[in-house]
Amino acid sequence: MKKIVFLNVFLLVSSLLFAQTQNDTTKVTRDVTIEREYNPVIMDAKKVNQNLVISEPEFEKKEVVYSQYDSPLHLKSPSVTIPQAPLTVMNRTNYKKGYAKLAIAVPLNWEIDFAYPIINTSDCKLNFRIDHDGLWWNGKKKEFRVENNTQTWLHQQYFDTKANLNFQKDFSSSELYSNLSYRNRAFNYYGTTEAFNTSFAKRYERFNDMDFNIGYKALPSSNFYYDVQVAYHLFNIPSQFSEHQIDVKTEFDIPISKNSLSFKLGAENLLYSKSKEYQNPLQEVSSVIEFSPKFNIKRDNYHLRVGLKSFFAINRGRLVNVAPDVEIEYFINPKVVSFYLGATGNYELNSLRSLYAENWYLDLNKNQKDTYTPLDAYFGFKIKPISHLFIDAFVRYKILLGQHFFVNQIYEQTGSSERIFSNTFGIVDANWQALNAGVHLKYNYKDRFDIFFKGQYNGWYKMKNTKEAFAWYQPACEISVGGNVNVTKDIRVSANYYLATQRRAFLPTGDIRLRDIHDLNISASYTYNNWLTAFLKVDNLLGMIPSVRYQRWYGYDVLGSVMLGVIFAF
16 A cells, blocks of 8 residues: 555656746747637537547447447446437527526426526636436336335436536636536436346435545646646545545657657556445555656658556456557648547556446445456548548557446356346446448538438457356447438537347347337537536437337347426526
8 A cells, every 4th residue: 555655746746847947948828719618508519520530449348328328337348339429409609608507308308407607707717517417207017026016116316416517717728727616416326127026126325426626737738748737636435435536647759859758657556445334345555657758750741649548456366467559640641631540558457436337236245357458450541532421441450458238137046046037237348359340420510400320230259268158238239320400500400310220138038139229319419608508308209109219238228208498508
């Protein structure tokens, strides 16, 4: 423990001293334009860049935005998962200082948001925001074997309150920033099917999250870039345990002629505490230290990156974890076509907070292996065949060690070989190979409308000693299509559709194929003036039909809803 604390203090102090030394020698004089940290509106979708910009494909684990009130808030997939387009319900150009949103939907759910910049000067900003979402739905009458085997109405309940305070202070060539947030979530385990023995099920749960970070970084226009940050994250389940994550992270980019030398240096540290009522043992204090240098060469017709990622895991299994970080991009014509290929990797710290964010119906009280990706190789091309049309096609191969999947919790009956399944979830992990191939298309026409299409194949292949039959809940094929239309200056319509096929879940009678995800979302907004906008939003339209309604996690139906709301700017 003392060694981990000493190492983190050393990283922080040395990084700050190095950044300050470089900052003193690279100060420049310039005009600075300060952008607001947030806009008090629901933002329009980003427009397609009309010039081809070649960059590393975004192969980080991305969020799939399923309809609201589905179980995961942040679904992480080791494939290049396709996010849905956000529903845009606002198209106001004359922004006011603050805003409030009020909305209500059928089945009964609601959204209440408020945001206001407490300080809003050219070089200093302090923004406050609070959001509250809720859901109360009466489901069908089913047998729920908790209360003397009597039938009861199943209610889906969910309440989520978030508050955030964001600070930013700009100097001549640097920026001091900080963020403080708190979140409380309360929900019930409403999932039930004939396969569950719900006498083992939980009924209600509550999570508390708190985040605080403070950092100091160079402005983008500085010759020498750095970012030094300290962060604290709390994840608490009342009457059980608390997970404390303390991070120290630094990033530097040093120009060398036309090239640059970059590196990341940081540490993620996990500590635990528990309530008097909690009987399970606590997890060990652990830490993951990263050192990832890379050298960047940029020329007119190619970009080359050569680097190494290294992770040192203390009390988390394998001590040394390394991966390449190499990529080359060749520009045949910077405005028309380019090819890219690369090989990289990663090490993901699987904290309890991150796991519960993926699936909040977990019932987990033990250490979970981290996910180590020693190889993530890819190649593809980007092309702009005609004006306003952009195409990106790629193939990707990954090796994943300790990749985790979710399965319904299994209990062994005393004195019997019968295995009982519950509506809570546990985790299984194994070593896998993943092969992905896909194409992304975007088209924008004179800012009047934009459309997109994304299609992707995800193949999972077992490695030696992998016992799991399938990559549970992972889709073999994903398709996402949608667009936005500015009907008039004040009226905007948006729609998107997401399809995920061939997902499988593990049950007592063997694995089953889940119903395919068909998630259709539509929205429209009317801006009356610069202080009032009304909107209509239909989430998961097909989820209103029981025969089509899908389950993200087995036993948990994903509902559809129709919402009406207004946004006031002031």
